[in-house]
Amino acid sequence: MAIYSFWIFDRHCNCIFDREWTLKADSSSGTTNSKQNEDTAKLIYGMIYSLQSISRRISSSTNSVKTISTGKYRIHLLPTTTGIWFVLFSDLKQQDLSQVLQYLYGEIYVRYVARNMLSPVDFAESTNETRGQGFRKINNRNFIRAVDRFLGPMVSQL
Amino acid sequence: MEGNNKSGSEPQLDEHTKLQHQFKLFQESLPKVSIVAYQLLLNELVPLSVSIENNIQDMTSSIEVSDEDTSTETETETECELSEQLERMKIEEAALQPSHKLIQELYEANDSKRDHIYERLSQIGFQIGSKLTELLIYNNNPNLHFESMDLLAVMKFICRDVWKQLFGKQIDNLKTNHRGTFYLFDYDYQPIQDFSLDGEISEKELQMVEPYLEIPCGIIKGILASLGFKGDDQVDVTVSFVDIPKDRVVSPNQFSKGINFNVQVTRTE
Numbered sequence: 446m447a448i449y450s451f452w453i454f455d456r457h458c459n460c461i462f463d464r465e466w467t468l469k470a471d472s473s474s475g476t477t478n479s480k481q482n483e484d485t486a487k488l489i490y491g492m493i494y495s496l497q498s499i500s501r502r503i504s505s506s507t508n509s510v511k512t513i514s515t516g517k518y519r520i521h522l523l524p525t526t527t528g529i530w531f532v533l534f535s536d537l538k539q540q541d542l543s544q545v546l547q548y549l550y551g552e553i554y555v556r557y558v559a560r561n562m563l564s565p566v567d568f569a570e571s572t573n574e575t576r577g578q579g580f581r582k583i584n585n586r587n588f589i590r591a592v593d594r595f596l597g598p599m600v601s602q603l
Numbered sequence: 604m605e606g607n608n609k610s611g612s613e614p615q616l617d618e619h620t621k622l623q624h625q626f627k628l629f630q631e632s633l634p635k636v637s638i639v640a641y642q643l644l645l646n647e648l649v650p651l652s653v654s655i656e657n658n659i660q661d662m663t664s665s666i667e668v669s670d671e672d673t674s675t676e677t678e679t680e681t682e683c684e685l686s687e688q689l690e691r692m693k694i695e696e697a698a699l700q701p702s703h704k705l706i707q708e709l710y711e712a713n714d715s716k717r718d719h720i721y722e723r724l725s726q727i728g729f730q731i732g733s734k735l736t737e738l739l740i741y742n743n744n745p746n747l748h749f750e751s752m753d754l755l756a757v758m759k760f761i762c763r764d765v766w767k768q769l770f771g772k773q774i775d776n777l778k779t780n781h782r783g784t785f786y787l788f789d790y791d792y793q794p795i796q797d798f799s800l801d802g803e804i805s806e807k808e809l810q811m812v813e814p815y816l817e818i819p820c821g822i823i824k825g826i827l828a829s830l831g832f833k834g835d836d837q838v839d840v841t842v843s844f845v846d847i848p849k850d851r852v853v854s855p856n857q858f859s860k861g862i863n864f865n866v867q868v869t870r871t872e
Binding site: 557585586587 | 808
């Protein structure tokens with residue numbers, strides 16, 4: 446299995462999108478925006494946040510973590526200036542997926558969320574939904590379909 | 604001698620293709636803007652109209668209230684009151700509403716408010732349309748011959764040049780009964796292509812997209828008006844969603860409905 450899951454975090458420390466694949470053979474398997482992933486999302490956010498802050502402290506403040514590898518998987522990161530984090534989990538064979546993340550940001554997120562007048566751009570509607578307390582997700586049809594169509598073929602990639 | 608030969612071969616070029624070539628060069632020299640920025644601004648017209656309507660309603664209600672208070676007082680006092688009211692009428696820095704909230708509000712609004720907002724959008728479109736004609740004529744397009752323009756030619760002008768200028772594409776299909784009724788079909792109307800709500804396509808989604816169709820309606824009316832089809836001529840433009848024909852190749856995430864403009868021009872002789 447080449448990629449395992451895909452997450453988006455916004456600048457209010459909320460997870461606004463998650464997509465997890467469970468079966469290698471079936472790219473439509475798994476969960477989208479699942480309630481059960483809430484705690485996992487917080488753990489992921491915490492890990493990325495801490496590593497990011499370490500990397501900033503030992504180098505310049507513009508330094509940022511691109512990939513995190515463990516013994517079992519590798520995490521690819523794309524932070525944007527607007528504070529959104531695109532996070533992709535893959536197996537260890539994938540060296541660099543920054544192009545993929547760029548595409549997810551530029552061609553899918555921008556198009557189906559930012560340019561969609563019916564969809565919010567900021568997913569925390571009031572101040573008590575900031576600081577990681579938010580529950581809103583990107584549920585819009587075009588976005589989910591586009592993500593699935595783009596990442597689906599990579600799920601079973603060798 | 605050689606120079607003469609060259610100049611001799613040039614007139615063989617068709618006059619029309621030469622004009623086309625010149626027009627192309629001219630268009631390439633024109634200043635360009637980002638299509639995304641333009642489209643975002645165009646789309647922002649709908650939330651803008653809603654928020655203007657909200658502001659006006661707030662203002663009139665506050666004036667009505669103060670009118671009742673001052674009715675018993677003398678005239679000199681009401682003059683002071685008037686200036687006070689003007690002070691109050693300054694648009695205060697209201698809590699900014701995000702655009703998607705305003706569109707949601709329009710969807711839930713009552714009929715009279717919705718009519719007001721649709722009217723405003725149509726007016727904006729009308730103004731754009733009536734000015735756009737000047738721009739396109741000034742552009743000196745060799746395809747256009749305005750001297751001999753009948754209604755059908757004007758509709759063709761809308762389908763080709765106006766749509767190309769505004770939305771980067773032409774109308775997909777034009778039907779007419781040659782008696783003043785025209786159907787203009789656009790199967791991928793650009794500004795609404797990326798719109799979608801949660802879940803499957805629904806009535807609600809279509810209703811929320813509906814205000815976006817008022818602007819092109821107004822534009823069509825404005826262009827017809829600026830080319831002389833107004834006053835005694837009754838111009839009526841309505842718009843509806845239509846299914847995309849089956850033989851048409853659709854891109855995977857495009858808006859699932861086409862748009863149909865129904866233009867009625869009746870001449871009272």
